[in-house]
Amino acid sequence: xxxxxxxxxxxxxxxxxxxxxxxxxxxxxxxxxxxxxxxxxxxxxxxxxxxxxxxxxxxxxxxxxxxxxxxxxxxxxxxxxxxxxxxxxxxxxxxxxxxxxxxxxxxxxxxxxxxxxxxxxxxxxxxxxxxxxxxxxxxxxxxxxxxxxxxxxxxxxxxxxxxxxxxxxxxxxxxxxxxxxxxxxxxxxxxxxxxxxxxxxxxxxxxxxxxxxxxxxxxxxxxxxxxxxxxxxxxxxxxxxxxxxxxxxxxxxxxxxxxxxxxxxxxxxxxxxxxxxxxxxxxxxxxxxxxxxxxxxxxxxxxxxxxxxxxxxxxxxxxxxxxxxxxxxxxxxxxxxxxxxxxxxxxxxxxxxxxxxxxxxxxxxxxxxxxxxxxxxxxxxxxxxxxxxxxxxxxxxxxxxxxxxxxxxxxxxxxxxxxxxxxxxxxxxxxxxxxxxxxxxxxxxxxxxxxxxxx
Amino acid sequence: xxxxxxxxxxxxxxxxxxxxxxxxxxxxxxxxxxxxxxxxxxxxxxxxxxxxxxxxxxxxxxxxxxxxxxxxxxxxxxxxxxxxxxxxxxxxxxxxxxxxxxxxxxxxxxxxxxxxxxxxxxxxxxxxxxxxxxxxxxxxxxxxxxxxxxxxxxxxxxxxxxxxxxxxxxxxxxxxxxxxxxxxxxxxxxxxxxxxxxxxxxxxxxxxxxxxxxxxxxxxxxxxxxxxxxxxxxxxxxxxxxxxxxxxxxxxxxxxxxxxxxxxxxxxxxxxxxxxxxxxxxxxxxxxxxxxxxxxxxxxxxxxxxxxxxxxxxxxxxxxxxxxxxxxxxxxxxxxxxxxxxxxxxxxxxxxxxxxxxxxxxxxxxxxxxxxxxxxxxxxxxxxxxxxxxxxxxxxxxxxxxxxxxxxxxxxxxxxxxxxxxxxxxxxxxxxxxxxxxxxxxxxxxxxxxxxxxx
Numbered sequence: 001x002x003x004x005x006x007x008x009x010x011x012x013x014x015x016x017x018x019x020x021x022x023x024x025x026x027x028x029x030x031x032x033x034x035x036x037x038x039x040x041x042x043x044x045x046x047x048x049x050x051x052x053x054x055x056x057x058x059x060x061x062x063x064x065x066x067x068x069x070x071x072x073x074x075x076x077x078x079x080x081x082x083x084x085x086x087x088x089x090x091x092x093x094x095x096x097x098x099x100x101x102x103x104x105x106x107x108x109x110x111x112x113x114x115x116x117x118x119x120x121x122x123x124x125x126x127x128x129x130x131x132x133x134x135x136x137x138x139x140x141x142x143x144x145x146x147x148x149x150x151x152x153x154x155x156x157x158x159x160x161x162x163x164x165x166x167x168x169x170x171x172x173x174x175x176x177x178x179x180x181x182x183x184x185x186x187x188x189x190x191x192x193x194x195x196x197x198x199x200x201x202x203x204x205x206x207x208x209x210x211x212x213x214x215x216x217x218x219x220x221x222x223x224x225x226x227x228x229x230x231x232x233x234x235x236x237x238x239x240x241x242x243x244x245x246x247x248x249x250x251x252x253x254x255x256x257x258x259x260x261x262x263x264x265x266x267x268x269x270x271x272x273x274x275x276x277x278x279x280x281x282x283x284x285x286x287x288x289x290x291x292x293x294x295x296x297x298x299x300x301x302x303x304x305x306x307x308x309x310x311x312x313x314x315x316x317x318x319x320x321x322x323x324x325x326x327x328x329x330x331x332x333x334x335x336x337x338x339x340x341x342x343x344x345x346x347x348x349x350x351x352x353x354x355x356x357x358x359x360x361x362x363x364x365x366x367x368x369x370x371x372x373x374x375x376x377x378x379x380x381x382x383x384x385x386x387x388x389x390x391x392x393x394x395x396x397x398x399x400x401x402x403x404x405x406x407x408x409x410x411x412x413x414x415x416x417x418x419x420x421x422x423x424x425x426x427x428x429x430x431x432x433x434x435x436x437x438x439x440x441x442x443x444x445x446x447x448x449x450x451x452x453x454x455x
Numbered sequence: 456x457x458x459x460x461x462x463x464x465x466x467x468x469x470x471x472x473x474x475x476x477x478x479x480x481x482x483x484x485x486x487x488x489x490x491x492x493x494x495x496x497x498x499x500x501x502x503x504x505x506x507x508x509x510x511x512x513x514x515x516x517x518x519x520x521x522x523x524x525x526x527x528x529x530x531x532x533x534x535x536x537x538x539x540x541x542x543x544x545x546x547x548x549x550x551x552x553x554x555x556x557x558x559x560x561x562x563x564x565x566x567x568x569x570x571x572x573x574x575x576x577x578x579x580x581x582x583x584x585x586x587x588x589x590x591x592x593x594x595x596x597x598x599x600x601x602x603x604x605x606x607x608x609x610x611x612x613x614x615x616x617x618x619x620x621x622x623x624x625x626x627x628x629x630x631x632x633x634x635x636x637x638x639x640x641x642x643x644x645x646x647x648x649x650x651x652x653x654x655x656x657x658x659x660x661x662x663x664x665x666x667x668x669x670x671x672x673x674x675x676x677x678x679x680x681x682x683x684x685x686x687x688x689x690x691x692x693x694x695x696x697x698x699x700x701x702x703x704x705x706x707x708x709x710x711x712x713x714x715x716x717x718x719x720x721x722x723x724x725x726x727x728x729x730x731x732x733x734x735x736x737x738x739x740x741x742x743x744x745x746x747x748x749x750x751x752x753x754x755x756x757x758x759x760x761x762x763x764x765x766x767x768x769x770x771x772x773x774x775x776x777x778x779x780x781x782x783x784x785x786x787x788x789x790x791x792x793x794x795x796x797x798x799x800x801x802x803x804x805x806x807x808x809x810x811x812x813x814x815x816x817x818x819x820x821x822x823x824x825x826x827x828x829x830x831x832x833x834x835x836x837x838x839x840x841x842x843x844x845x846x847x848x849x850x851x852x853x854x855x856x857x858x859x860x861x862x863x864x865x866x867x868x869x870x871x872x873x874x875x876x877x878x879x880x881x882x883x884x885x886x887x888x889x890x891x892x893x894x895x896x897x898x899x900x901x902x903x904x905x906x907x908x909x910x
Contacts, residue, residue, distance in 0.1 A: 278665025
């Protein structure tokens, strides 16, 4: 097959956008059991697209939401095999009242496609489905065998994917994993990832009395689990923004000077970044720059808090329970299970005996570090440069795609992370968006990638 | 009129219970604007009962929920005047799922009347309405003039009552205020109060970025308002359980040795108290007993916490906002406005500049200390002793009835606090209850009180 850029007619692009919008209307919120059927429906939608493209595809059951798996083996047993990974599930859309347009009614405004999942990851997964359809329709062949694996549980920590990968280990054997589930460094600045942070996500549940009490009648003598929880959370950082859990940094590998120099050389305006977020200021671990804090340093964040009365007005209640969701982003070589264990030990050391505190692991994933070389990585570099007119930069990514390190650990397959979203895309927040223009540029890049592999 | 004990027939008691149940079915939740009409309906219900008893009564408008006011001036201008105060509004019933029977469908189980407001304060207010009806029906007269003032905003801090009292100052002139809105020390141990704690109730709102962010993509470099809020809350107490706000104890008056000795002499089993609450342990300010911590020492409690994602599963969100409801119970001579000011100063000292923290006053009330003597106080002592067969003990009360000190400050009228609920009544919690037997004992006590005044 030829390598020149893919040209799309206006009507082809229009059709692609219609198809994507169709995908985005399905509320495949994997975390919410009320959306179980919707989530499955999104998986079936992927299978249907894969079949239309010419792959053998089916929806394979797991212990949770199913995996959409497609295969094209037409390049023959001697040719390399590429595994394309994506996910068809999305984050919960709440708080709904902060969306400008409803999360599952995609809408274009100012060159942006707004919808839950537009960037993370339906919009980017769709690029892969569509490029295979276009290339196979035009050329009838591909330079490599292709497996597409789209899961429906990425946003809840992929609890069933590792067992799935183990079960289908031979069928999934590949020379590289290609993933588009991240963002470019900046508009017009394409990127390839050198790292992902891992994740340990836990819930803390503090309990005092059997039931809520009158805070006047009982306050002062009966332990308050909300106060205890606040004190525990406050103990997780020191005054320098470092995580104050004993042993937390023991497995953290300091990055090499070249990587840190590369980060320092990126065009990044801290004040612009702050202003874009509308935050009064930035803060983090002392001794590291903002990009380093985001990419190569671990974190501890409170993701949710709930206790007592939270409605309108005042209720003088001494709560019986208090809950916090707490997550850690991890860097090589931290291990999520070990970090969960360290937190558990920390809590049992700092929690007072008059309140019981339970620590529940919700999910975790390992950090990942790329090998920035090899034919697939280099094909991606050249394809990005051709499509965007500029060589890609190497960046880290603060978020986690736990399956990336799992693929490496289980299948021995290195990953190439090629993202098309833009910074500020509101992944996991209201008004998530994907640049409309990247529908075409993304398809061109991916077509170019296959073209490079054909050379 | 004669002073002997009031005797009630079985059918009279049955009728009284039916009437009380009717009152308890009205969901007069003053804090919730969805219940505005219900709250007003409860006020109208009180007016109707007052008229039936023979008082001139009407529903008087305020800036919020109306006041039910009844007057009986038949004792003549030379006779003393008693002001009976109560409230017809109730706490929000949430969390509903923890109620054994629905909060507004009163039900008797094991000798207890279960309903929101059964103890706080509809059940106790009803005793006053009913005793006036019974006494006026039997004797046609009372030994004192009686004013009944029932408000509908006690549970939201009585924001309109002080202006009301000022407006109707002359009409409300009285020699004593009688209030039944508290609990006895123990079953079979009647009590009169020597103190009430005051209240300063505030809301803290911390804000970081403009909207919720992905905690992977932004965590580590963007301030987390939930973490900041936890650190502020943790800074409110020291390791000894003392409140660590500068100047907080400046106005706290140490109680006299006699009061502390009286408290120490009360029959109180700390372990039984703890077990009754189902708490793993008790805790509080070092150097004070449990009863002292509840009655004569100030407190700081977290009443509510909300931030980020609190639903099922895990959402990796870095919240834009975090909210805490925080209240202080105050003791003489603390002032709620000054305490709010001290908190505000404390927060601006400890909050980091990268997060904005707003402190909003929701409501407040002054602490109160009784003058345990005089004809009304002594009539209450004797009436309790006759009805319950045991002299009342003097106790403090950890909760607040801000209007008590307001009556003293505005009208110069001392208050007598005569409560009929029992400890563990779940005021402000699910399964609130009032002892069924106290319907009769309460009516007998109040009838005896008027009888004592007649002597």
